[in-house]
Amino acid sequence: MQIQKSYEALNDPGILYLVGTPIGNLEDMTYRAVRTLKEADLIAAEDTRQSRKLLTHFDIPGRLVSYHEHNKQASGPELIRLMSEGQTIALISDAGLPAISDPGHDLVRLAIEAGITVVPIPGANAALSALIASGLPTDEFTFIGFLPREKKDMQRELTRLIPAPGTLLFYESPHRVMRTLEQMLEVWGDRQVCLARELTKRFEEFARGTVSQALEYLGEHPPQGEYVLLVEGRSKAEADEAEAAWWQELSLEDHAEHYVQQGLSKKDAIKKTASDRGLPKREVYNELLRE
Known part of the structure; x- marks a missing residue:
């Protein structure tokens, strides 16, 4: 130390x-x-x-x-x-x-x-100055900086950030900001955003709305100056829904096997599977035994 x-x-x-x-x-x-x-x-x-x-x-x-x-x-x-x-x-x-x-x-x-x-x-500091005036949550945030330039690398990073809570902070140049927003819309959906540009300068501007609204605005007002791009993270309700739904495409057998792979015993895996699905443990056990 x-x-x-x-x-x-x-x-x-x-x-x-x-x-x-x-x-x-x-x-x-x-x-x-x-x-x-x-x-x-x-x-x-x-x-x-x-x-x-x-x-x-x-x-x-x-x-x-x-x-x-x-x-x-x-x-x-x-x-x-x-x-x-x-x-x-x-x-x-x-x-x-x-x-x-x-x-x-x-x-x-x-x-x-x-x-x-x-x-x-x-x-x-541009990122924090933009954050406090964005109207997006400030109690939890993550600074990302510049996203990768290549499309596939950008998509991979955005996919990694899907479950991130709190406000996400990015830096972006005027000639890339629309492409970045298009990728965010494709990967994340139409989240709330704030585009902050030319901070502390004569043409300081904050554009607040959804990703699709931001794209529409930039289509009518060509991007100028350096941007701080702030995007809302996944809400607790979305996180809870995703957590609850992860197993829906799995069979009972695959669902239980998921927990076995995590180190649970067969008995505990069946118990956890039954709990997830709101089923009696005996019903899950009999179904798996039949398979």
Whole structure:
């Protein structure tokens, strides 16, 4: 068990700060984020050109280095070496929280393995900002991020998520969002959704309704900007119905055999089968004996 007491380590050299940056509106930058970026020895950024604009706006003169998906194999170990030698590094993404659907996670893992203190500096996040304004349940939710690009892989993932409860959160690009909704309609049916786009920006928009209504809306208003796609999960009533109906296509023999395969004795399997079907245990036993 590795224990990190962040505030006891703040004066130590070689800390990795994960700094949240605005997802659109620059007023969402926190005082703590600005101070941390100014004090860091290095700022590692996913897109240095985009990040330079942010640093210039807040008058942050820090030295900027590149860390992204395509150079992380070489850049990651080098950043770990610098932190091990005492340098403090602040990691930022293009927008929002680093390590969420970006290679920052790999740097965090390397830092932890090297015994380097990792400190989060909270900030804006597109998925959670969309969730709290979506109108969908917030007491239980699952962040998925981007779905696979290939149709068969996407369908496989959506099928896996059929029984998932709570609200499901996805990121999607404007040129793929309609295809994704079409696959959701095919695999899940017409669930409630919320399409949130351009969060915190001038054209921020929330489209709430069913999947089919969302497709109709996007057909009339071509998708623009990056989307957070929120979809209701399977309700308890649907889960109970599915649980109750799983055996309906099975014969009595196959039903009982299902429980035997799970480790029940023949006697207990018959008892459970009878209970599922609301039949007397003796009736199930006699029927199976006859077979």
